[in-house]
Every structure is written in structure tokens, then in C-alpha cells.
Amino acid sequence: MALEIKQTIKMSQQLVVTPQLQQAIKLLQLTRMELTTLVQKELTENPCLEEEGDEDEPKKEAQEEDSESRGELHEQAKEEDAHHEHVVDEVGSKDGELKEPMNFDWENYIGTYNSPEYGMGKGSSSLDDLPPFESTLVRPQSLQDHLFWQLGLMVHFTPEDQNIAVEIIGNVNENGYLKSTVEEIAQKLNHPLSAVEAILKRIQKDFDPVGVAARDTKECLLLQCEKMEHKEIGTIRRLIQNHLEDMELQNYKKIAKEMSLPLPHVQDLIKIIHETLDPKPGRPFSEAEPQYITPDVFVHKVGKEYVVTLNEDGMPKLMLSPLYRRALMDPNEVGNKEKEYIQGKLRAALWLIKSIHQRQRTLYRVTKSILKFQRGFFDSGVSHLKPMVLKDVADDIGMHESTVSRVTTNKYAHTPRGLLELKYFFNSSVPQSDGGNGIASEAVREHIQKFIAQENPEKPCSDQDIADWLKQEHKINIARRTVAKYREGLAILPSSRRRRRM
Numbered sequence: 001m002a003l004e005i006k007q008t009i010k011m012s013q014q015l016v017v018t019p020q021l022q023q024a025i026k027l028l029q030l031t032r033m034e035l036t037t038l039v040q041k042e043l044t045e046n047p048c049l050e051e052e053g054d055e056d057e058p059k060k061e062a063q064e065e066d067s068e069s070r071g072e073l074h075e076q077a078k079e080e081d082a083h084h085e086h087v088v089d090e091v092g093s094k095d096g097e098l099k100e101p102m103n104f105d106w107e108n109y110i111g112t113y114n115s116p117e118y119g120m121g122k123g124s125s126s127l128d129d130l131p132p133f134e135s136t137l138v139r140p141q142s143l144q145d146h147l148f149w150q151l152g153l154m155v156h157f158t159p160e161d162q163n164i165a166v167e168i169i170g171n172v173n174e175n176g177y178l179k180s181t182v183e184e185i186a187q188k189l190n191h192p193l194s195a196v197e198a199i200l201k202r203i204q205k206d207f208d209p210v211g212v213a214a215r216d217t218k219e220c221l222l223l224q225c226e227k228m229e230h231k232e233i234g235t236i237r238r239l240i241q242n243h244l245e246d247m248e249l250q251n252y253k254k255i256a257k258e259m260s261l262p263l264p265h266v267q268d269l270i271k272i273i274h275e276t277l278d279p280k281p282g283r284p285f286s287e288a289e290p291q292y293i294t295p296d297v298f299v300h301k302v303g304k305e306y307v308v309t310l311n312e313d314g315m316p317k318l319m320l321s322p323l324y325r326r327a328l329m330d331p332n333e334v335g336n337k338e339k340e341y342i343q344g345k346l347r348a349a350l351w352l353i354k355s356i357h358q359r360q361r362t363l364y365r366v367t368k369s370i371l372k373f374q375r376g377f378f379d380s381g382v383s384h385l386k387p388m389v390l391k392d393v394a395d396d397i398g399m400h401e402s403t404v405s406r407v408t409t410n411k412y413a414h415t416p417r418g419l420l421e422l423k424y425f426f427n428s429s430v431p432q433s434d435g436g437n438g439i440a441s442e443a444v445r446e447h448i449q450k451f452i453a454q455e456n457p458e459k460p461c462s463d464q465d466i467a468d469w470l471k472q473e474h475k476i477n478i479a480r481r482t483v484a485k486y487r488e489g490l491a492i493l494p495s496s497r498r499r500r501r502m
Helices: 019-029 032-045 057-063 066-092 107-115 143-152 159-170 182-189 193-206 215-227 233-248 254-257 261-278 323-330 337-372 375-380 390-397 401-408 441-453 462-472 481-488
Strands: 049-051 299-301 305-310 318-320 412-415 418-421
Touching: 019 337, 019 401, 032 049, 049 337, 143 159, 159 182, 159 193, 182 193, 182 261, 193 215, 215 233, 233 254, 233 261, 254 261, 261 412, 305 337, 318 323, 318 337, 323 337, 337 375, 337 390, 337 401, 390 401, 401 412, 441 462, 462 481
Parallel strands: 299 412
Antiparallel strands: 049 318, 299 305, 412 418
16 A cells, blocks of 8 residues: 555644633732732833822823724734633633623723722822831841850850850751760861860850750750759759659659659649740740731621622732823834734733732632531531532532632631631531531531540540540541541640649
């Protein structure tokens, strides 16, 4: 059979995700801070995109723009949407997929979007007189910075002592403990072990905070006892030296018996230790920055109903540049290349505005759906939280599960029950013995936490006891190992560590 070359026409569907659609999908999963950063970046890079100020003139010019230029951009945008329409379901959206409704009026849309009532920020007073924010940033002082500063004040340290002290300070961790042994430091510096020990003792004795460079908890507390003024300091030292493990297990009767002291007196001494000594002396110098969370959505209770409100505070209001739109309308003002460049930037600006609007609308609809499913939680608390998965919300609002997943990632809602991540409301179902619909895993954790809080501290309940109680009182079928997993997730110690011997 002879081989020959032929030309054939074949129609097929292909998944094509354009940069514009990728940007729209990315906007769904951005946090509030990331979205603000992205908008500021676009404002810097796209000359056709502007942030609306307090003046009314730019808004009037934007609304009085000639419909012919707007119609040209509209037709190009419709062609792009038609090209993307067949790939929307695959990338994770059905109703929130950035498709325009029929007879969509771009002119009215942009006019409404740029109006003060839309709420993309309420405008703020001028901050031109304030110094740049960057000039006010100061890196917090770390524990090692504090120790090196003190080392520079030690005039009696020889150069050899300085080298040893630098190595010791470099091996002090954030809690203030020496993480390397003196043998390792001596071997690394090729110095006698006695010299390293001597410098370590000087650091422990003379440097602040008290107890720094200790090798374990017992040594740390004993170093702090040396600076402590108390009439029974000798008894406190013996208590730490010989009974630190019993103190951890709260075995106070054993301590009182072995030290030949009354039990109330032992408890008073232990209370002094807890209130005066710090097992982590480096904690005040922690470099960990506090994480502040700004809610994306507010849920307020008005009367007997709940109202969902998007947090638009601080979000810039975007508009198209009147200057470039006027230049695009005048054929004598710009050439063909400039016109093509401006048209591309205008399309990008319109797509960004449209994508942000779609993101906010999707976030609002998802929150409303969550509120509908979890009304019992908002009314009565965690114990009434229902099992819910992404598919429940996706089916309710007519979107794909991946869209719901993206829009609930790193998004927070300020509710009457506290500041909660939207992912908090999605819980697996734990079966019930009475044949019910099941109970949310978060509600089970709440039952476990309340039960342990009410137990007898002298006879704490085991994980099996908790599992039996859940089955008997709440008809919850749960295994012992699952109780242990939930308990560990709540940072609750096992029964052997919770026992308090009085």
C-alpha cells in the first residue's frame, strides 16, 4: 500500500486557559491583602487603570464617554468570552464563570461600578503629610542581638574569651537554651573544655535575661533562684533540684512526704515557682510577628435575621483613565501602534474590574449559602454545627466545587460567634447510633472539650471513657483512637498527664 500525504479538516474541542481567565481564577483564591497588593501593582503597570479619587469630574467624564469606543471594547470582550465559554466548567465554575448575561450593557455596568454607592472603599483623608510607612518599620531585637550587645560591654573579656562567648551565644536558641554541648564547642574552637565552661558560667551569671544559656529546664530554674530573694530560697532550690518531675505530674503528696513538709506549704512553694520563675527566659525576645486578620465578610444579626456584608474598607475603587479613552476616540491624536497598545491596556483594565466584581459577588453568594446551611450554629453555637461539604454549597449556588474551594480558602468572616475562616463551616460527618444524619466533627470536639473540663481532676477519664459517654449521651459512634486524635487536636493532655493528686 502506497503512502501519500493528504490534507483533512477536523473539528475538535480543546481546553485553552487564557492569561485573562487564569487571572480571574487566581483572584478567587487571593487573600484580602494579596488582592490589594495585586490591584496596586496593576495600577502601577497599567496606565489605563486609575484609582477613583474624591473628585466628581473623573466620574462624570467616565460616564459621558462616547458609546462608540465603549462598544468596540464590548465587542472584543464578547469575542473573548465566547472563546472561553466552552472551557468554563473544566476550570471550576458554572454560574460564577465570568460570562456576561445577554444584552450586557458595559456602559451602565462601568458607571454603576464606579459610583460611590458600589462601596469599593469610602475614600479617606489625604496621607501625603505622613512619612512613608517603610520608614517606620523596625526589626524587633532578637535574643541573640541582646546577648551580643551585652557582650560588647564586657571589657574584661580577652579576645579568646570573646571568641568562645560568640560561639556560645550563636548556639542559644529562641527560648534561651544552649542547644550545643560544651564539648562540641570546645572541639570546634580547639579550646580547653575548662575555658568553655568558665565562659558559659560567666554568661549564665552576668547576662540578661536570668537563666539564659542553660542546658536544661532544671539548670535554668536554678540559675534564676540565685537572683531570687525569698526567705525559703533553700527549700525552693531543693524542690526544683529533686522533685521537678513530680511537680510536672502534680504529685504533691509525694513531694510533701519526701520533703517532710505540710501539703499546703508545698503547694504554696510551687505557686511561687510558677509565678516567679520562667522556664523559657528567651520568650520576651521572640521575633514572631503577630498575625492580624482582616475579615472579608461581616455577618450581623439584625432582629431575627442575619445580614451578610462584604468588607470593602480599604479596597481601591477602580476606573478607566479618561485621558486614554479620549486619546482612543481621536484618530488624529494617536497612531495605529499606540491605538493598539491603548486598546490592549483598556481590555486588561476592564477584565480586572470585571474579575474583582465577580470575585466579590461569588464570595457573597457562598457566604449566604453557608449561612443558610449553618443557621443552627449562628443561633445556638458549635454543638449545632451541621456536617457540610463543598458540594452542598456548590449545588446550592450553581457553581463548581473547585470554585467554592478557591473562594473559601484563606477567607474570614466576622460573625456573632467570633472571627472564623470560611473553611471552618465545612466538616465531615460522624455517624450516630440512632440513625440520624450524623453530627459535625467540630461539634464532637466541642463535646469532648466540655466533658474534660467538667471531669474530676483526681480521676480523669480515659479516651475510651469519653467514647462510651459520647455514645450513651449523644448517640455518637466514635472509636477510641478518633477521640485521641480529636483530643490531641485540642491540645489536651492524656488522662495520665491530666491527673492532679491533691
